[in-house]
Amino acid sequence: MTGYSVNGPRLWSRLKDMAEIGASANGGSHRLALSQDDEDGRELFVAWCGNRGFAAVFDKIGNLFVRRAGRNPAVPPVVIGSHLDTQPNGGRFDGVLGVLAGLEVLETLEDFAIATEAPVEIAVWTNEEGARFQPAMMGSGVHCGVHSLAETLAVTDASGIPVAQELGRYGYDKGIEPGSRAIGSYLELHIEQGPILEQEDKAIGVVTGGQAIRWYTLTLSGEETHAGPMPMAMRRDPVRHLAAVTQLVYRIGLADLDARATIGVIEMRPGSINVMPGQVRLSVDLRHPDEAALERMHDTLTEEIAGLNKTAEGLDISLEQTWHSPVVAFDAQLTGAVRASATARGYAARDMASGAGHDAFHLAKVVPATMVFVPCRDGISHNEREYTAPEHVQAGANVLLDVALQMAGAEVVAGATA
Ligand SMILES: [Zn+2]
Incomplete structure (x- = not known):
């Protein structure tokens, strides 16, 4: 723990504003991958980043990267990522929380003028959900070399529209080569999508890997x-x-x-x-x-x-x-840092394996990676009722902040308070 904390109400209000894009009838969000609603959500996110002076770079599969520079541009960035697309009539937190918490970490570094040695970057992966185009975790899979770009561009949705056509519509075809953006280590905050943290009254899931x-x-x-x-x-x-x-x-x-x-x-x-x-x-x-x-x-x-x-x-x-x-094993140093942050902040935590697939699974094949889980009400996800309490949203983002600062090599100002 560093003495710094994120601005919980700012993160909460951003989650609320993002949920208005593609808002569904019963309080959820409907932003299918590469639909106009998905693109509108991305544009809102890019605008928020721009307001703090962070420019977005995109690749040819539509992954977005937003960097806050470090002192040493030669060091690969600590990347915090997730996705902005949703299931049909999905929830307000699945994926979105991880992306907006990444922005909250960058803004907190700005607020306190914290210099880091390595850059800290946000990644927004295209089509994590796999609802409109299969496979799921498409953008991270292409980035990590699990899927070829050419084959992925040719994938069509149920009405025969290819991925390439939608990417071209928004100009992503002019992006950088997928996989060319270096990543030093990868962190992803996500709702648990299961009932265990809530049942055990834990705020933080230290995710050791995937089933x-x-x-x-x-x-x-x-x-x-x-x-x-x-x-x-x-x-x-x-x-x-x-x-x-x-x-x-x-x-x-x-x-x-x-x-x-x-x-x-x-x-x-x-x-x-x-x-x-x-x-x-x-x-x-x-x-x-x-x-x-x-x-x-x-x-x-x-x-x-x-x-x-x-x-x-x-x-x-x-x-x-x-x-x-096979079992996905996350990086022991990173999971250790998540556990240490939760302990230092007094957040009740437990180790757990992820039952669902996430972009972090692909990233773990190529770089040190880990995930942080926070509880969601009744364990419900992929549902308009999906809900995570503001204190858990804030706790998860604080853990991301601590681990990112540690991995990026922050120079902590003595006596700084949040
Ligand atoms: Zn997700």
């Missing part, structure tokens, strides 16, 4: 037949075994408190009231913050599905893994 994820397609194949003439005993009916596979998935998910198991899609083919389906396909999403524990869940699922396949007569029950995202 490992495995996705599967589980297929039960028999043979479709008319609902009437075929006797039950002669049917090759995959639905009869549906309960056994869903119970298996839930048993795996309920075996340990940190485990998650989700069946998000069930498809019956052909899907007609008087046809016994010939095939049932399920999606399975397994997650765990511990890679070895997720592997055990994987082994149980694989072995027990193989066992069911042997005993289910006339049926073929198969499991195909379609995706594996």
